[in-house]
Amino acid sequence: MKPRKWALVTGASGGIGIELARVFAHHNYNLVLTARRQAELGKLAQELETRGTQTRVIAADLADASAPQKIWEELQDEDIWIHTLVNNAGFATYGFFDETPLDDELQMLQVNIVALTQLTKLFLPAMKTRGRGQILNVASTAAFQPGPLMAVYYASKAYVLSFSEALSNELDGSGVTVSALCPGPTVSDFQERAKMMESKILQGDLMDAGSVALAGYRGLIRKQSVIVPGAKNQIFANAHRVLPRRLVAQIVRRAQGK
Numbered sequence: 187m188k189p190r191k192w193a194l195v196t197g198a199s200g201g202i203g204i205e206l207a208r209v210f211a212h213h214n215y216n217l218v219l220t221a222r223r224q225a226e227l228g229k230l231a232q233e234l235e236t237r238g239t240q241t242r243v244i245a246a247d248l249a250d251a252s253a254p255q256k257i258w259e260e261l262q263d264e265d266i267w268i269h270t271l272v273n274n275a276g277f278a279t280y281g282f283f284d285e286t287p288l289d290d291e292l293q294m295l296q297v298n299i300v301a302l303t304q305l306t307k308l309f310l311p312a313m314k315t316r317g318r319g320q321i322l323n324v325a326s327t328a329a330f331q332p333g334p335l336m337a338v339y340y341a342s343k344a345y346v347l348s349f350s351e352a353l354s355n356e357l358d359g360s361g362v363t364v365s366a367l368c369p370g371p372t373v374s375d376f377q378e379r380a381k382m383m384e385s386k387i388l389q390g391d392l393m394d395a396g397s398v399a400l401a402g403y404r405g406l407i408r409k410q411s412v413i414v415p416g417a418k419n420q421i422f423a424n425a426h427r428v429l430p431r432r433l434v435a436q437i438v439r440r441a442q443g444k
Contacts, residue, residue, distance in 0.1 A: 190214055190215055190216045190239075190240065191214075191215050191216070191269035191270065192216045192217070192218060192266055192267060192268050192270075193207075193215040193216070193217055193218070193268070193269065193270035193271075193272060194218040194257075194261075194268045194270070194271050194272060194305075194309070195207045195210070195217060195218070195219055195272040195274055196220050196248060196272065196273055196274050196275035197220075197221050197248075197274040197275030197276065197324075198219040198220060198221050198227060198230060198274070199221035199222070199223040199226035199227050199230070200221075200223075200226060201372070202324060202369065202372060202395045202398050202402075203221065203272075203275070204226075204395070205395040205396045205398070205399035205400075206272055206274055206322075206399040206402060206403070207230060207234065208399070209399045209402075210270065210272075210403065211234045211239040212237075213403065215239070215269075215270065216239060216240040216241065216242075217231075217234060217239055217240075217241045217242070218241070218243075218244065218261065218266065218268065219231060219242070219243050219244070220243075220244040220245070220246050220257060220275075221245070221246075221275065222245065222246070223245070224243065224245035227243045227245060228243060231243050242264070242266065244257055244260060248275050248296065248297045248301035249293040249296050249297050249301075251296060251300070253301065254301050254304040254305045254308060255304070255308070257305070258305070258309065267312060267316075268309050268312075268313075268319075269313070269318065269319055269320065270319065270321070270322065270406075271305060271310075271319075271320070271321045271322070272321075272322045272324070273301075273302040273305060273306065273321070273322070273323045273324060274322075274324040275297055275301065275302075276294075276297055276298045276302075276324065276342075277294055277297060277298070278294065278336055278339035279291055279294060279336070279338065280335060280336055280442075281335060282335065283337045283338065286338075291338045294338060294339065294342060295338065295342060298339070298342035298345075298346065299342050299345050299346070302323060302346060302349075303349065306321060306323075306353070309321075310353075310362065313361075313362045314357070314360050314361075314362055316361075317360065317362075319361070319362040320362070320363050320364075320365075321350075321353070321362070321363070321365070322364075322365050322367055322402060322406050323346050323349070323350045323365070323367070324346070324366075324367045324369070324402070325343045325346040325347045325350065325366045325367065325368045326340075326343040326369060326370075327369065327370040327414065327419050327422050327423045328340040328343045328344075329343040329344045329346060329347035329348075329368055329423075330344075330347070330368070330422075330423045331431070331434045331435070332434065332435045332438065333438050333442065334435055334438055334439035334442060335443065336442060340438075343368075346366060347366045347368065347412070350364050350365065350366035350411065350412075351366065351411055351412065363406070363409045364411065365405055365406045365409070365410055365411060365412070365413055366411065366412050366413065367398070367401075367402040367405065367413045367415075368412060368414045368415075368419070369393060369398040369401075369402075369414075369415055369416075369419065370392075370393065370414075370415075370416060370418065370419035370422060370423075371392045371393070372392055372393045372394070372395055373392045373395060393415060393416055393419070397415065397416075398415050401413060401415035401416075402415070
């Protein structure tokens with residue numbers, strides 16, 4: 187029997203992350219699961235192992251600058267080669283920039299940008315040497331426009347999208363592919379953590395995390411550099427192409443308001 191490939195999923199304790207782990211397990215990957223909540227990771231690992239998936243749980247808070255290196259070293263020590271890196275971990279803050287806590291935003295930048303970049307830097311060289319591998323970075327439709335009331339979060343996801351597209355180009359022909367998954371509002375605990383449950387943008391129909399995860403997996407396998415699940419999200423993501431950016435910012439401001 188051909189040995190299973192290993193996928194590493196960050197932020198795997200809930201939302202899109204847990205569904206991505208389930209999708210990869212369904213497609214015969216072994217899983218390294220990492221997030222802050224060890225108990226939730228343990229439950230997921232137990233669920234996946236009953237289906238024949240080998241798992242490795244690493245409880246880590248990517249807001250800690252030392253976490254990416256520790257994750258990489260643990261897997262090096264255990265001789266686990268990561269074929270697919272899924273940088274899913276991320277969070278947001280909600281409110282006017284001059285009123286939101288600086289510490290929260292610095293931690294957000296550490297998780298959404300710095301940790302994602304560092305993990306990619308650590309795991310990519312082995313993929314390139316072997317001539318095979320995949321990286322899936324979870325961005326957002328927020329990446330395509332400015333985001334009043336979530337200014338730092340939108341900017342962080344713009345970085346993820348730009349970074350992913352640039353790497354996709356650099357790695358063309360190497361056997362390693364990079365994709366950015368850009369979901370719109372999705373049912374998860376993301377919004378509660380961001381304290382934005384009253385935002386108008388959440389009052390309509392939201393995609394479910396399972397559908398987003400499946401779209402992300404399929405796009406990754408198809409080697410799409412940018413994956414936007416859902417027709418409505420695709421329209422929203424492309425609004426900046428036909429509307430003045432100032433107007434786009436005003437539209438987002440209205441949508442984000444309470």
